[in-house]
Structures are given as C-alpha cells and as structure tokens.
Amino acid sequence: MGTINYSYSPGNVECPHKVVIPPPRPFFKSFKNTLKETFFPDDPLRQFKNQPRGRKFILGLQYVFPILEWGPRYSFEFLKADLIAGITIASLAIPQGISYAQLANLPPILGLYSSFVPPLVYAMMGSSRDLAVGTVAVGSLLTGAMLSKDVNPNENLELYVHLAFTATFFAGLFEASLGLLRLGFIVDFLSHATIVGFMAGAATVVCLQQLKGILGLEHFTHATDVVDVLRSIFSQTHKWRWESGLLGCCFLFFLLLTRYLSKRTPKFFWISAMAPLTSVVLGSLLVYLTHAEKHGVQVIGSLKKGLNPPSMTDLAFGSAYLMTAIKTGIITGVIALAEGIAVGRSFAMFKNYQIDGNKEMIAFGMMNIVGSCTSCYLTTGPFSRSAVNFNAGCKTAVSNIVMAIAVMITLMFLTPLFHYTPLVVLSSIIMAAMLGLIDYEAAMHLWTVDKFDFLVCMSAYIGVVFGSIQIGLIVAVALSLLRIILFVARPRTIVLGNLPNSKIYRNVEQYPIATTVPGILILEIDAPIYFANAGYLRERISRWIDEEEDKLRTAEKETTLQYVILDMGAVGAIDTSGISMLEETKKIVDRKELKLVLANPGSEVMKKLNKSKFMENLGQEWIFLTVGEAVSACNFMLHCAKPENHCRKDADADDTLNNNV
Structure with missing residues (x-):
C-alpha cells in the first residue's frame, strides 16, 4: 500500500x-446470509453440526421437548422447591381461572379446564423455568368483547363456547406458525409504550365492568368502552344491591391490603398469593352460613365434576361466524405472545439464563391447539401468576405440573365446594389483579424520557377506554409504525x-x-x-x-x-x-x-x-x-x-x- x-x-x-x-x-450467498441473520440469528442448528445420526435425533427431541434435556438432571431439592411453588400458584390459579372465564362470558368450569391441560403441555415444550401458565384477564376480555359482538352468550351459549374453542385453536395455530417460520420479530412491533397503555386501558375497562358483580346487576352491556359501561351502571341504580356492594368492597380492601403487605415485606409474598383462594373460601362460607344468595348475592352455582372433556368436534370450522373466530384468535394470540414472552424474558434476566423466543411461540401455540381440543380457551404466561411462581422459589417448569395436578384434584373432587362462591368475590379478585396492571409510574417515566412514547402509551389507553380494545391496539401500533417510518424517512x-x-x-x-x-x-x-x-x-x-x-x-x-x-x-x-x-x-x-x-x-x-x-x-x-x-x-x-x-x-x-x- x-x-x-x-x-x-x-x-x-x-x-x-x-x-x-x-x-x-455471490448474490445468492449474500441473500442466504441475510435471510439466516433475519430468521435464524440464534443459529438453532449449530448444535447438530458434526454429530452422529443417533445424537442428532436425541438433540432434535431435546430441542422440541426441553424437558428431555433438563429432566435427567432433576434432583430432589428441585422437587421440594417446585412442589411448594406449584401448590402456591394453584391457590391463585383456581380462583383466577373461574374469575377470568366469567370475564370471557364463558362457563366458570372452563377456567379450571384451562389451568389443567395447557400447563402440562408447556412444562414439556417451554424453555422458561419461571413462567406459570394460565388464563389472563386481557385475553379473556378480548375474547368476550370480540365474540359477543356477533353471538350473544346469554342467548346461544353453546355456539359461543364453540367459537371460543375455535378462536383458541387459531390463536395457537398462529403462534406456532410464527415460531416455526422464525417470525418472532413481528411481536416486537408491540413496543413497551404500546403494551403499557394497552394494559392500563384494558385494566380500566375490566375494573369498570366488574362493577356489575360488585353491585349485583344481572343485565349488563357487552360493550367495552367506558361511556357504555358507565351508562349501563347508572341506568340501573334502582337495581343496585347494597349487600353485594358491601361484601365486594370488604373483599377488595382485603386483597389490596394483602398485596400492600407483601410488597412492603417481600418474604411474605405468600400472603398475597393465598389471598384470592382465602377470599373464595371465606366468601363461600359466609354465603352458606347466612344464605346471602337469597338476599341478592349471586353465586356460581353447580360446577360439573370431572376432567376436561374432548372438544375437537366442537370446533366451529363450518360456522357462519368462522371469520370472527379467526380474527379473535389472531388478535388474542398476538397479545398473549407479547405478554407471555415479555414475562418469561423478564424473569429469565433475574436468574441469568436465556429463553428462546421462537421455541416459546411454538410452546404457546401447541398448548393452545391442544387446549382447544380439550375444552380450554386462550392461555399464556400471566405476570401475576409467574411472579408468585418466581417468589415461591420455583426451579423448573415442574411447578406447572404440580399446579396442574392440584387443579386436576379440584376438578375430580372439590368442584361442589365452589357452589356457594359469590360472584362478587370473583369480581373483587379481578379488580385487585387489574389495578396492578395500571402502571402509572411507567407512564410518567415515558413522559420524562420520551414524549412520543408517552403519546403512543396514552393513545393506546384512550383508544381502549373510549373506543374499544381493537381500536386502542390499532391506534397504538399505527403510531409505533409511524415513528419507525419517521426515523427512516427523516x-x-x-x-x-x-x-x-x-x-x-x-x-x-x-x-x-x-x-x-x-x-x-x-x-x-x-x-x-x-x-x-x-x-x-x-x-x-x-x-x-x-x-x-x-x-x-x-x-x-x-x-x-x-x-x-x-x-x-x-x-x-x-x-x-x-x-x-x-x-x-x-x-x-x-x-x-x-x-x-x-x-x-x-x-x-x-x-x-x-x-x-x-x-x-x-x-x-x-x-x-x-x-x-x-x-x-x-x-x-x-x-x-x-x-x-x-x-x-x-x-x-x-x-x-x-x-x-
């Protein structure tokens, strides 16, 4: 030179x-490298290189079913930790499952079904050690809001339930397809600001809708915007039940108090975790002893005993509302993926290990596909349940298996005990859980750091609260994409x-x-x-x-x-x-x-x-x-x-x- x-x-x-x-x-070599970096940045096939055929088969099974990799190293010490964690999250999963099924306008028993089969599937296929699988409030609300627009669950419950199973099937199919095609980066278009605003808006709407149960109202709007919800509440002031309202306020105060105590003293996390089940037990005893169901306090009623019945033949592929089920499945599937992967990555960071986003998508997809065939509706990894699982000291996904076994025992023997569970307690449980999703501190942080992100957050919130969940989501994603375009174009x-x-x-x-x-x-x-x-x-x-x-x-x-x-x-x-x-x-x-x-x-x-x-x-x-x-x-x-x-x-x-x- x-x-x-x-x-x-x-x-x-x-x-x-x-x-x-x-x-x-060469063009094709360059194009191949670009595709590889886009869709296979983690190079999942590197472990198969230079391996004999038998070893490749074993590695392939371990890649699809991670439990085969860590299972042989499982120890008794791990079992003790997972047993405690599994029983703890089961105490939260049972009342939450019943509550969220009500939120989706589905029979309460489906909430218990959804806490039995999907956790077993995830335990075999998931890569997170801390994620606790189950139904979620936002997914339940989305399912109820979107399906009830075309089918009234009070008039045609059977068709509505079949559409819910079908939507779950398509949600799982969509999630698994994203994982298999290595398209996980699509979920990244849901920015942090979008999720903060969307979750807060959905939580606000859910809390307002639970006033139906708190006030003991029998008829209520299926709309999700705040105007219709408030109109439905205040147009029925003559039907408000003070007994139900008093009971609901007491249990809501109890749940919020236990959460506050658990936050002040983290080692007492189990107080907050046991509070929902404690509320159900106390509420059921109170109603049973006082016969409050005869004085305006609504109860769950009879729950069918037995494990999940097959529902493969109930999938409504030939229904006139198939497109509604597909649209519901795709939208709820995206939200479930965003929440589940974000939660899994958060706890993996605390324990200094990595999770494979595409494998998680396949696991979520398979558990929803299998769940739709076994009378389950949409499931993912909710933050509240996973936080309890993490704080309880779980070591592996076996905690999900323990939780599933506890739910199985409940389904087989304990469902009659929920007959007198008051709906107002379930409403209190949902409201307490939803208040934790309104993260005003995160919104203020967005305002301090990035005003445009704050605008995206508030747009999602206002769109959900004053429009609908779909409108809020579309507005927030559109603003996020607009920002990307502005970054590129200017x-x-x-x-x-x-x-x-x-x-x-x-x-x-x-x-x-x-x-x-x-x-x-x-x-x-x-x-x-x-x-x-x-x-x-x-x-x-x-x-x-x-x-x-x-x-x-x-x-x-x-x-x-x-x-x-x-x-x-x-x-x-x-x-x-x-x-x-x-x-x-x-x-x-x-x-x-x-x-x-x-x-x-x-x-x-x-x-x-x-x-x-x-x-x-x-x-x-x-x-x-x-x-x-x-x-x-x-x-x-x-x-x-x-x-x-x-x-x-x-x-x-x-x-x-x-x-x-």
Whole structure:
C-alpha cells in the first residue's frame, strides 16, 4: 500500500490508511446470509453440526421437548422447591381461572379446564423455568368483547363456547406458525409504550365492568368502552344491591391490603398469593352460613365434576361466524405472545439464563391447539401468576405440573365446594389483579424520557377506554409504525466540529467546545440511505451548505467554504435511490465549485458505490477512512492553494492524492 507525505511548512500531513473495497460476494450467498441473520440469528442448528445420526435425533427431541434435556438432571431439592411453588400458584390459579372465564362470558368450569391441560403441555415444550401458565384477564376480555359482538352468550351459549374453542385453536395455530417460520420479530412491533397503555386501558375497562358483580346487576352491556359501561351502571341504580356492594368492597380492601403487605415485606409474598383462594373460601362460607344468595348475592352455582372433556368436534370450522373466530384468535394470540414472552424474558434476566423466543411461540401455540381440543380457551404466561411462581422459589417448569395436578384434584373432587362462591368475590379478585396492571409510574417515566412514547402509551389507553380494545391496539401500533417510518424517512444530519487538542469530531450542539474547521463543512448522516429518505437528505445537505455559506458571508470571513465532508459511519446500507442522491449532491456541490468528500463508508456502502461507478466519478482519492484524515487532506489542499505557500512532494511519492488512500 503506497503512502505519500505531502511536506510543507510548518508541518506534515500523513494519510497512512487505505479504504478497502470488500471483495465481491455471490448474490445468492449474500441473500442466504441475510435471510439466516433475519430468521435464524440464534443459529438453532449449530448444535447438530458434526454429530452422529443417533445424537442428532436425541438433540432434535431435546430441542422440541426441553424437558428431555433438563429432566435427567432433576434432583430432589428441585422437587421440594417446585412442589411448594406449584401448590402456591394453584391457590391463585383456581380462583383466577373461574374469575377470568366469567370475564370471557364463558362457563366458570372452563377456567379450571384451562389451568389443567395447557400447563402440562408447556412444562414439556417451554424453555422458561419461571413462567406459570394460565388464563389472563386481557385475553379473556378480548375474547368476550370480540365474540359477543356477533353471538350473544346469554342467548346461544353453546355456539359461543364453540367459537371460543375455535378462536383458541387459531390463536395457537398462529403462534406456532410464527415460531416455526422464525417470525418472532413481528411481536416486537408491540413496543413497551404500546403494551403499557394497552394494559392500563384494558385494566380500566375490566375494573369498570366488574362493577356489575360488585353491585349485583344481572343485565349488563357487552360493550367495552367506558361511556357504555358507565351508562349501563347508572341506568340501573334502582337495581343496585347494597349487600353485594358491601361484601365486594370488604373483599377488595382485603386483597389490596394483602398485596400492600407483601410488597412492603417481600418474604411474605405468600400472603398475597393465598389471598384470592382465602377470599373464595371465606366468601363461600359466609354465603352458606347466612344464605346471602337469597338476599341478592349471586353465586356460581353447580360446577360439573370431572376432567376436561374432548372438544375437537366442537370446533366451529363450518360456522357462519368462522371469520370472527379467526380474527379473535389472531388478535388474542398476538397479545398473549407479547405478554407471555415479555414475562418469561423478564424473569429469565433475574436468574441469568436465556429463553428462546421462537421455541416459546411454538410452546404457546401447541398448548393452545391442544387446549382447544380439550375444552380450554386462550392461555399464556400471566405476570401475576409467574411472579408468585418466581417468589415461591420455583426451579423448573415442574411447578406447572404440580399446579396442574392440584387443579386436576379440584376438578375430580372439590368442584361442589365452589357452589356457594359469590360472584362478587370473583369480581373483587379481578379488580385487585387489574389495578396492578395500571402502571402509572411507567407512564410518567415515558413522559420524562420520551414524549412520543408517552403519546403512543396514552393513545393506546384512550383508544381502549373510549373506543374499544381493537381500536386502542390499532391506534397504538399505527403510531409505533409511524415513528419507525419517521426515523427512516427523516434521519438526522449533524454538523461535526473538532474537540480541542484532539482528532475527534463530535456534534457541535452536544459539545459546545467543538469548533468547526474553516473552509470545511462536516456532516454526519445518522441512518441508512434508502428511497424513503434520499430526497430529504439531498435537500437537507443542500440547505446545510447554503446556511454555512450564508454564515461565512455574514461574518465576513476571509475563508470561504471549499469542502463538504460526509461522515458515512452510521450509514449501514444504501440502495440505488441513495446512490442517486449522492450523485445529485455531487452535482450540487460541483455547481457551487466545492468538493465532496466521503469519510468512513461501510463495506456494503463501498461495494455499491464501486459497482455504480460513483467512486470513479467522485475520485477514490476523496474517500477516507476517518473524518480526521479527510480533514487533514482538505486542510493540506487549502494550505497549498494559498500562493504564499510552496508545497512539495516527497521524492518517493506518487503524483496523485489517490495513492494516499
């Protein structure tokens, strides 16, 4: 590699580094690598390389069923921890299952069914040690809200239940397909701000809807917006039951108090975990002893004993409402995935292990597909139950198996004990759980850090509360996508200046001590250059040049603008529209009798600039490895342009600056 030293008084400038054009790569090989990095960033097949056929078969089974990997190492110490955790979450799962089934307008027994089969499937196929599987409030609310628009559960309960099973089947099919096709990144479009606002909005609506149970109302709207819910409540003031309201307020206070105590003293987490089941037991005893069901307090009634009956033949594939079930399944499936994976990753981070997002999707999908065939509706990994599982000291997914066994015993022998369970207690349990989802601290943090994220959060919240759950979700996702588009379509261009006594160049707005270089405008492009932003960047660079020239003219500086350096370090990719933008920018610069210089272009950019012949047009001698080298070369040329300076080349140097780089 040739190097030229241009010697002049008072010093020397050296450009010892060469900008290298990457060697060409076959298109199909490059395309294959791109697909692999997009869909297989974790390279799941690496463990199968150089393995005998029998070992590959075993590894394949362990990949699909992780329990086969950690099961042989399972110890008695793990069993003791998982046994305690499983019994603890079962005490929460039983009342929550019954409550959330009511929220979905489904028979309460389906909530217990959904806490039996899906946890067993997840224990075999899931990769999280801490996730506790079961029904969730938001998924139940979505299921009830979307299905009840077309089928009234009070008029045609059988069809409604069949549609719920069908929606669960399609939710599972969608989730498993995302995992198998390695499309898990789709869920990432639900940003943190979106989820915070959506969850808070859904929790607000759920709390308002539970006033039906608290006030002892028999007829209530199926709408989810706050206006219809409040209208339904206050239009029936003459039907409010003070007995039910008093009982509901007492149990709600008890549940919130136990949660507060558990938060103040984490080692007493079990107090909050046992509170829902305790409420059910106390409420049932109170109703049984006082015969409160005869005085306006509604009870669950009889629950069928026995394990999950098969429901494969109940899937309504031939129903006129099939599209409703498919739409419900896809939307609820996305929400369930977002919640379950987020919860699993959160607890995995605490214990310093990794979970495979795509394997989790397959596990969620299979447990919902199997669940839809065994009288279950939508399940995922709820935060409240998983938090209890984590705090109870679970070691593996065996805690889900213990919970499922406890639910099985309940289904076989204990369901008659729930006959006198008051609905008002279930409403109190749901309200207490939902209040924990209204994370106002997270919303305030969004306001402090990023106002646009706060706007997305509030849009989701307002859309859910005043519109519907679907509207809130669509608005929030649309705003998140709009932000991505704005980031791509309107990238930042930054003026760089030199930090004193260094060769470092930084944003002059961020570092006031950074000084611009006389006669040189240094601009950093802060994003890949695509068709969506090429026109904007061309206009913005042109305006920067005009503004710099006006500034120099106004200040009556002796030095005029001579060079425009584009720092391409953040430009990871460029398309043909981007190359056309650079060509047009060079023409603009040439018309102003300036010189365009590029610094720090990446390998992909260099390959395309070379193939497009732009490098020949610009001159490879005007492409530098760093901004510092580009500035040094430009300063040298400015110095040599002055008549009083006499620059000479070293004897061993070439004739052109091209050999410098």
